[in-house]
Amino acid sequence: MRQLILQRLALLILVMFAVTIATFASINLSDTPLKNFIAAGAELDTNGHCDAIRAGEMDDTQQLGQNVGDCEYIDRIKAENNLDDDIFTRYGSWLGDIASGDLGTSTTSRLEVSSILKDRLPITIRLVVMTQIIAIGVAVPWGLAAAYRANRGFDRVSTFASFGLLSIPNFALAVILLYIFGIRLQWFPTRYSNNGWYDELKSLFIPAITLGVGLSATYQRLLRTDLITTLQDDFVHMARAKGMPDRHIMYRHALRPSMFSLVTVFGVNTGALLGGTLVIETIFSIPGVGRELVEAVIRTDPPVVMAFVAVIAAGFVIINFLVDLLYGWLDPRVRSS
Amino acid sequence: MADPQLSVRDLTVRFPTTRGTVQAVNGVSFELEQGQMLGIVGESGSGKSVTAKTLMNLLPRTAEIEGSVMFDGQDVRQAAADGRDHFWGVEMTMVFQDPMTSLNPVKKCGEQIAETIRYHLGQSKSEALAMAEDLLGQVGIPEPGKRVSQYPHELSGGLRQRVVIAMALACQPKLLIADEPTTAVDVTVQRHILNLLDSLREERGMSMILITHDLGVARGRCDDVAVMYAGRIVERSATETLFGDSRHPYTDALLRSIPRIDQPSHTRLDPIPGRPPELINPPVQCAYAPRCRYAQPDCLKSIPEAQGVEGMHEFACHHPANTDQGREALAANVAAGRNASGMPVAGYAGTGGF
Amino acid sequence: MSDMDAETTIVGADVDEMPDDAVEKELGIGFWVCIGWLATIGLVALLAPWLPVTSDGAQGGPREAPSMSHWFGTDANGRSVFDLTILGARTSLAVGLFAIIFGMVVGGSLGIVAGYFKGKVDAVIGFIFFSLLSFPQLVLALLIVNAFDQVSLFTVAITLGILAVAPVGRLARAATLVFAEREFVLAAKVIGAKHFRIIIRELLPNVLIPMAALGLLGMGVAIVAEGGLAFLGLSVDGGESWGITINDGRQSRDLQENPWVAMFPIGVMFLTILSLNFAGDRVREYFDVRETAF
Numbered sequence: 001m002r003q004l005i006l007q008r009l010a011l012l013i014l015v016m017f018a019v020t021i022a023t024f025a026s027i028n029l030s031d032t033p034l035k036n037f038i039a040a041g042a043e044l045d046t047n048g049h050c051d052a053i054r055a056g057e058m059d060d061t062q063q064l065g066q067n068v069g070d071c072e073y074i075d076r077i078k079a080e081n082n083l084d085d086d087i088f089t090r091y092g093s094w095l096g097d098i099a100s101g102d103l104g105t106s107t108t109s110r111l112e113v114s115s116i117l118k119d120r121l122p123i124t125i126r127l128v129v130m131t132q133i134i135a136i137g138v139a140v141p142w143g144l145a146a147a148y149r150a151n152r153g154f155d156r157v158s159t160f161a162s163f164g165l166l167s168i169p170n171f172a173l174a175v176i177l178l179y180i181f182g183i184r185l186q187w188f189p190t191r192y193s194n195n196g197w198y199d200e201l202k203s204l205f206i207p208a209i210t211l212g213v214g215l216s217a218t219y220q221r222l223l224r225t226d227l228i229t230t231l232q233d234d235f236v237h238m239a240r241a242k243g244m245p246d247r248h249i250m251y252r253h254a255l256r257p258s259m260f261s262l263v264t265v266f267g268v269n270t271g272a273l274l275g276g277t278l279v280i281e282t283i284f285s286i287p288g289v290g291r292e293l294v295e296a297v298i299r300t301d302p303p304v305v306m307a308f309v310a311v312i313a314a315g316f317v318i319i320n321f322l323v324d325l326l327y328g329w330l331d332p333r334v335r336s337s
Numbered sequence: 338m339a340d341p342q343l344s345v346r347d348l349t350v351r352f353p354t355t356r357g358t359v360q361a362v363n364g365v366s367f368e369l370e371q372g373q374m375l376g377i378v379g380e381s382g383s384g385k386s387v388t389a390k391t392l393m394n395l396l397p398r399t400a401e402i403e404g405s406v407m408f409d410g411q412d413v414r415q416a417a418a419d420g421r422d423h424f425w426g427v428e429m430t431m432v433f434q435d436p437m438t439s440l441n442p443v444k445k446c447g448e449q450i451a452e453t454i455r456y457h458l459g460q461s462k463s464e465a466l467a468m469a470e471d472l473l474g475q476v477g478i479p480e481p482g483k484r485v486s487q488y489p490h491e492l493s494g495g496l497r498q499r500v501v502i503a504m505a506l507a508c509q510p511k512l513l514i515a516d517e518p519t520t521a522v523d524v525t526v527q528r529h530i531l532n533l534l535d536s537l538r539e540e541r542g543m544s545m546i547l548i549t550h551d552l553g554v555a556r557g558r559c560d561d562v563a564v565m566y567a568g569r570i571v572e573r574s575a576t577e578t579l580f581g582d583s584r585h586p587y588t589d590a591l592l593r594s595i596p597r598i599d600q601p602s603h604t605r606l607d608p609i610p611g612r613p614p615e616l617i618n619p620p621v622q623c624a625y626a627p628r629c630r631y632a633q634p635d636c637l638k639s640i641p642e643a644q645g646v647e648g649m650h651e652f653a654c655h656h657p658a659n660t661d662q663g664r665e666a667l668a669a670n671v672a673a674g675r676n677a678s679g680m681p682v683a684g685y686a687g688t689g690g691f
Numbered sequence: 692m693s694d695m696d697a698e699t700t701i702v703g704a705d706v707d708e709m710p711d712d713a714v715e716k717e718l719g720i721g722f723w724v725c726i727g728w729l730a731t732i733g734l735v736a737l738l739a740p741w742l743p744v745t746s747d748g749a750q751g752g753p754r755e756a757p758s759m760s761h762w763f764g765t766d767a768n769g770r771s772v773f774d775l776t777i778l779g780a781r782t783s784l785a786v787g788l789f790a791i792i793f794g795m796v797v798g799g800s801l802g803i804v805a806g807y808f809k810g811k812v813d814a815v816i817g818f819i820f821f822s823l824l825s826f827p828q829l830v831l832a833l834l835i836v837n838a839f840d841q842v843s844l845f846t847v848a849i850t851l852g853i854l855a856v857a858p859v860g861r862l863a864r865a866a867t868l869v870f871a872e873r874e875f876v877l878a879a880k881v882i883g884a885k886h887f888r889i890i891i892r893e894l895l896p897n898v899l900i901p902m903a904a905l906g907l908l909g910m911g912v913a914i915v916a917e918g919g920l921a922f923l924g925l926s927v928d929g930g931e932s933w934g935i936t937i938n939d940g941r942q943s944r945d946l947q948e949n950p951w952v953a954m955f956p957i958g959v960m961f962l963t964i965l966s967l968n969f970a971g972d973r974v975r976e977y978f979d980v981r982e983t984a985f
Contacts, residue, residue, distance in 0.1 A: 179946055237395050237431075244453065298924060
């Protein structure tokens with residue numbers, strides 16, 4: 001067990017390196033990295049005019065289309081992101097900064113990336129928590145009902161339904177629910193709002209349902225399969241032989257030993273959801289991590305993009321690692337091996 | 338004579354499968370008087386476990402059941418159809434083969450006993466736990482107070498089976514079905530468990546069905562023994578009659594395959610050759626004929642009816658052992674070197690028999 | 692105990708644990724219905740340039756409800772939603788198809804090589820797969836799309852293809868590991884066949900079957916991912932795809948006044964994904980493929 005943890009930990013560290021390298025490379029691996037750092041609209045200093053202006057060799061008024069403001073902006077971006085250094089040095093210093101908690105500064109809003117993250121992350125976490133509560137809340141009774149009479153009427157219909165649910169793209173479900181509950185029935189707001197906790201809860205409801213319903217189908221399938229196996233165990237027969245009612249057997253005997261793989265997948269999905277809310281956050285204008293990441297890409301804000309991707313991927317990898325450990329702890333067979 | 342406590346009449350159980358219908362139990366009938374112990378003996382697939390599960394309403398829903406099962410004047414199959422509460426667990430209950438798997442791994446032992454008491458007898462949680470502790474003491478578990486709050490995996494196999502027995506007895510059932518209760522526990526504790534079951538039965542005046550593949554286990558404990566083969570009871574009588582004067586060649590073969598204290602320890606045991614038949618679309622013949630040392634051509638033509646003294650000693654065989662008819666058949670087969678199905682037949686190497 | 696135990700057969704176990712239902716070994720009518728739908732959509736997409744469909748505006752009035760002349764209605768710019776759906780199918784299916792082919796070629800080769808040579812090669816390739824899977828799907832897509840200067844049909848397809856590499860590769864590796872131990876491969880090795888020949892002649896045909904099942908499922912995943920990118924404003928610039936049309940139609944006012952702009956493409960997309968999933972699932976069951984990586 002101990003060795004397994006150490007192996008996993010070594011892999012975790014290696015993967016973190018790979019993830020940061022990939023993230024960094026996707027933005028910096030270019031012959032003119034500056035291009036990837038400056039906002040659309042600002043022009044590249046391809047002719048070296050800025051250098052000339054700085055050196056006093058050229059009057060900025062002589063050069064049309066290239067003014068001092070742009071030069072200052074470009075200089076600042078270059079300095080902040082060490083763009084004059086070679087790529088390896090830059091990666092090293094970026095990684096060092098990130099590791100020490102300095103996530104950099106947004107090139108557009110001038111805000112500390114860490115403070116943006118602090119604003120955005122809690123909202124995404126609230127959305128993820130709501131999603132998981134809904135998913136589990138639906139999946140457990142659903143899985144129990146399906147497994148109780150496996151391959152009978154309800155189970156057949158529910159297998160079909162879960163297949164359908166898994167085939168609806170998240171964004172499509174979001175649009176359908178938005179149309180029905182937001183626009184036709186007007187039970188819920190169509191976009192995020194935050195006037196107190198109840199208001200926020202209400203505005204996060206459809207987004208959470210959208211994400212949760214698909215997940216519940218995944219969870220239900222897992223739970224159903226494991227329950228069907230458990231229901232053939234002797235201790236279930238024993239409980240029936242003791243005359244315990246079916247409901248008691250399902251909830252008190254069969255459910256818990258059937259939850260191992262559900263717990264694993266639940267954990268993995270928690271990690272995946274942190275980076276899986278991009279589209280839903282965009283649709284419902286939820287100012288979470290995903291929407292900020294998308295906006296940072298669109299407005300060309302590399303420090304934000306790199307830091308957010310690194311944080312999301314790190315969260316994903318670390319949660320997977322923890323789930324591995326949790327699984328080992330939950331399942332005696334893994335624990336003893 | 339009053340009605341017997343348990344009466345099974347013409348019980349037939351079939352399982353439809355994609356390969357065909359499995360005839361798991363075929364026209365099984367037996368009775369059990371209150372306080373008596375019946376042994377049901379047979380190999381895997383003989384239908385003994387399916388018979389027990391039918392009584393306990395534990396068969397999968399696909400099972401097709403015919404025949405009647407009456408217990409204390411109540412129709413058991415009707416109780417199953419009605420989904421009756423407080424019948425199983427209170428009137429009759431069952432103990433399974435493997436104590437490792439018949440306890441819920443994630444619940445404390447005490448809780449598992451107490452939940453039965455709470456549900457059937459409506460006791461409070463603390464009362465039920467106290468009764469559970471008491472029960473653990475009754476089944477001979479040391480330090481019952483400690484065991485109550487232990488998980489099954491913290492106990493040895495023998496102790497676990499005792500916990501299972503305590504659990505089964507929690508609500509004073511009138512009938513206990515024990516399905517191979519000692520197969521999965523250490524040889525050294527098998528006898529303890531069997532003796533415990535026997536003494537508990539006597540104390541409580543409880544009836545019991547002991548299911549086993551080992552005739553030796555039935556001896557000295559069971560009042561009656563029913564031997565099952567391929568879904569049918571092939572021989573049924575009082576235990577002593579069966580051991581002294583068996584009629585069915587299969588019983589005879591079983592008796593020869595168990596070690597006996599009254600024979601020298603080097604006595605060779607005679608295994609039964611071949612394997613039990615497929616239960617899907619069985620041919621119309623005596624199911625045991627392919628393995629039978631006595632089998633004659635007529636055994637391959639019809640399924641033998643039960644004969645003998647009804648309720649005393651019944652057997653289903655055309656050429657019963659320990660009769661002139663049987664001896665003739667066996668002599669003929671030994672002389673021919675084979676039986677009617679072509680199985681080689683030689684004289685017994687051991688002391689008994691031909 | 693006697694020899695009886697040794698003679699014990701599984702008949703008893705069979706009876707005691709009777710499955711409620713046995714798996715039927717046939718693809719079934721549902722599979723062919725799905726294939727029929729996919730073929731229809733594919734054919735229409737293929738023939739779209741010769742069909743009287745156009746993404747030009749002002750074919751009808753803006754926001755016309757579905758009618759005989761515009762079956763799916765028109766959007767805010769007067770474009771026929773039916774036409775947009777057909778043109779969108781071209782992009783969505785092309786992207787999905789290309790992505791999964793890319794994934795199968797690149798991921799499949801890497802997976803087979805890893806499974807065949809094992810050792811260090813396997814460790815390195817396995818690590819690449821693991822790292823790719825360490826990104827949430829859309830985040831990785833975002834990162835790759837962002838690395839390109841321009842978003843075109845090609846870059847979107849490449850992006851989604853890269854997403855498919857790791858799952859397909861893992862499956863190919865697992866299947867190769869199984870088959871590499873089989874007699875026919877060992878026999879080929881014994882007679883001195885070259886690695887390349889063994890991989891192409893002996894392994895590839897066997898590994899392709901599970902990959903085909905995953906391919907159908909994976910194509911669905913890629914089509915959905917393209918839709919996701921479209922919602923983020925990062926799919927094909929100025930093109931049509933199901934995702935782009937649905938995204939256009941979901942803006943509040945449009946959704947309120949002409950919900951058909953979003954709903955019809957959603958319906959077509961749903962049926963297509965459902966068909967891919969169902970057909971993939973049937974193929975997987977038919978060939979008894981255990982592992983799914985998606």
